[in-house]
Amino acid sequence: MKKILLMVFLLPLLVIGQRNYPLAAKKIFKQAQEEHKKGKTQEALTLYNSCIKAEPTFSEAYLNMAIIQYNNKEYTKSLTNSKKALKYNKVQSSIYSQIGKSFFMTGDYDSSAYYLDRAIIFGANSENDFYYLASAENKRHNHERAISQINKSIKSNTSNADYYMVRGDANFGLDDFEAAKVDYEKALSLNQNNNSIYKSLANVYIKLGNSEKAIENIDIGINNAQGDEKINFLILKGNYYHQIGDLENAQKYFDEAFALNNQSAIVLTNQAAVLIDKGEFENAVEKCTQAINVDPTQTEAYFNRGIANEMLRKTDEACSDWEEAFIMGAVKAEEYLNSPTCNE
């Protein structure tokens, strides 16, 4: 799905009355809406389904079901019902918007951007829509487009920390770390309880070479966070120390993260990285294998296991691992596959 650069000057759209549904279906729909407004979502779902049975083209019923399911974090179901709504109404911006958001939550950012773009073409202009679209564009690494969209959200609402976070991410993606820092700091000023902001600030300070501030923010995150978030901060700290060549500290923080969750593929992979640098190749292979067992899509685990296997003189296994890593997108793996190691 490609982006559309668009400047639309829509004329006022004339309305010629509501869609024609049978009265019975409309009545059920209204009941469903009542239940929906009261928060009785199960009842509302049942009634929406009845509405659809009475009138299969009732796109609004599909859309409201999608909204309930989205709020229940049932994103796939939300997507299904949104698409059904679209089938019967191709010009409603809120339908495109709902599809776009559902795609975002299922991780299909290309589709998300496509449908959110369409929502805008059909008249969607809420700060929320631009926010989702900007986030999707960031995921697709279209950072300039993300900035142009999130600026519209910020223009509508200058007090939403998340908007500055998205713009900060976009600037980070464009390597404009100073601008990213400004956005993250603004976000922090608006919301000091979002630990993600500390993570972002830490990353940007690392890029700016300010290790003191980077560690300061990571430590705040570690202190404030719990569970997976805390683990992420420990990984971040370990990654930082690895980057500067301090293997002991890197290992220390990865091990702390491991103690909290010994089934994290990221932690296992990064522990393996340290072990490789320390020359403990057997242990590194073991860690990588565990990481792959947890998450077979952990590219870095295959890559690293390849390095460890090569040093253990297991050339066939090394090349096989690099092939997997290459297929998953590790660019460097191609170089190793083409090296004499794998091509005698």
Added chain:
Amino acid sequence: MNKKVILLICIVFGSILSFSQDKDVPFAKDAFLDDKEGFSKATKAIKMGDIHYMSGSDSDLAFALTHYVVADSFNHYSADLSYKMGICFLQSTQKFKALEYLEFADKFNTEDGMRFEDVDFYIAQAYQLDGNFEEAIKRFQSYKETLGEKDKAQRYFINKKISECRTGLELNKNPQRVWIDNLGPEINSKYPDFGPVISADNRVLFFTSRRPDSYGGESDETGFNYEDIYFSEREYEGEWNEAKNIGPPVNTKSHDATVGLAPDGKSLLTYHGVNRKDGNVLITKQDDDGNWIQTKNIGDNINTKHHESAATLSFDEKTLFFVSDKPGGYGAHDIYIAQWDDEKQEWGKAENVGPTLNTEFEEKGVFFHPDNKTLYFSSEGHKTMGGLDIFKSEYNAETGEWSEPENIGAPINTPDDDVYFVVSGNERYAYYSSFRADGYGEKDIYKITFLGPKKDPLLAAVEMSNNNLNSTKADEIVSIFDKKKITILTGTVVDGKTKEPLMAEISIIDSKSNEKVGDLIANEDGTFMIVVETGRSYAISSTLKGYTIASKTVSTTKDDSGKELTINLELFPPETGKEFVLRNIYFGFDKSDLRHKSVEELDKLVKIMKDNPGLRIQLAGHTDRRGSDGYNLILSRKRAEVAKKYLVEHGISADRIETKGYGESDPEVDGAAINNLKTKREKEDAHQRNRRTIVKVISQ
């Protein structure tokens, strides 16, 4: 083989004695009263050893050592004996043994240092060989202080040694990433195995060995049999097969050693010599049956009455590098080069490769890589860490110069001699001879695997998700939507010739109000989409740098509400004689003035004219059929002139624009067709199509 030498090998390698005692036990009768016979035998051995020791030559020291070992087995803690054994080991092939003996003796040196007067000198060498360069430098410097001003040669030698140690320190800071593996018992033996040469594809290996099964069975003063050539083969990714003697006619009763191998493995250069002073390079080839034919001398331009001992061929076998100690060089053995003379079918005159590569010291063991520019050789000069080190230099065919030789680094190079280095065609592997602790005896052949630069592991990054989208709720509950009177216009813009999609600019204008509805740029795949109000007519035009204009009109009716209408546009580059149509230049009915805001396409045309400064065009006005022929002709001319005037007012030179009026004479939709149309709107659209301006490219 000389039994004493065999005994030396066995005892030395069998010996696991270490100096744990902290006391000097001289060979004094009183100390060994409980074993008078053993004492007598030991002291006799020492005396025998001393006779050879005093002679000082390498072979004498080797013989001395055989006797000393006997005495050492009786009493391992004699400082005097240890000192002499240390010196003997230093000159032997088991140099790594020297340090422990010298260190032991050093402990008991007198304060004035006179008991073991030159221990600094010897122990420094032992430290250097052991890779303890810092300690070696200290001892060399300490020894240097004892030298007088007149000991210039010795000072020079010591300075060189110190320099070697510094090189050793430097090279060991950044060791090469390699595996060094003994080729194992299929290739190596307890006898000297050295001089490996390989085919470029790393499938055939020839080397020299001094084994008991040598052809002729004779031995020299070292006690080892004469050198013979052995070979081994391997399959792809396989191990080397057990080495076999290549046999006659290549091997003779004299010394026959490998020297070089053609990259295809079918021509072998050998060394043939009786003594160390005279030796020649020969060549043999493999016939179609795989047999090696009689060797022959490679000619007097190469072989002299001096010592030619190593040679290597270029990939095309037209260039030969070899080593000789003939007079006229820079010192000891030097490297020479010769070109094959196709006419005379012999090697041409040899030339010294010059002082960039050759030094006053020994240069040996040449290998020219199949890349046709890199020469590997061993040298005691340049920046070596001790003994012969392996260097490489690249030849620049343009300048005719060799690059400064570069030490190929540790751990390939060691403080001892490292010679006969050959590299596989893909530069993944190399082979050489070396003395290493894990060897089978004397020199062994090792395979080096180059691992290349360090491979850095990747760190998995933590997800950067920074926002709370997953806690955002969906929109509010929707009510029944109102019907919308909108139509979706979609389409594609392509290059009219190649049909490739174009990211062209697109404008949509309401034909009636002349209001711009939208400006957009097509996607990478040429597609575009816009939503417009149903029931109106629109003018769509597109352009892109390097192209002219594509222009269409589209009318929507109420039936088009909620539907998608497709409009595809083709753009063409300006070409002499070609035309394109401007449909959306609007004049009032029966007027030649431009309708308000009706300049979108004219503005595009201005840009095209400016982007193509050589372009000359004709603007041809056409009208619909309403009104008289004559009137319409004049009207169309005037309209073309008005359009021209607009362009001139916007910077286009008037002499680039011609005008012409066609009136109603050349309609796009003729009268009959219009009459057949059913609705008023359709007819009006048809009239609209006839009202157009055609732009014709006169020249570029």
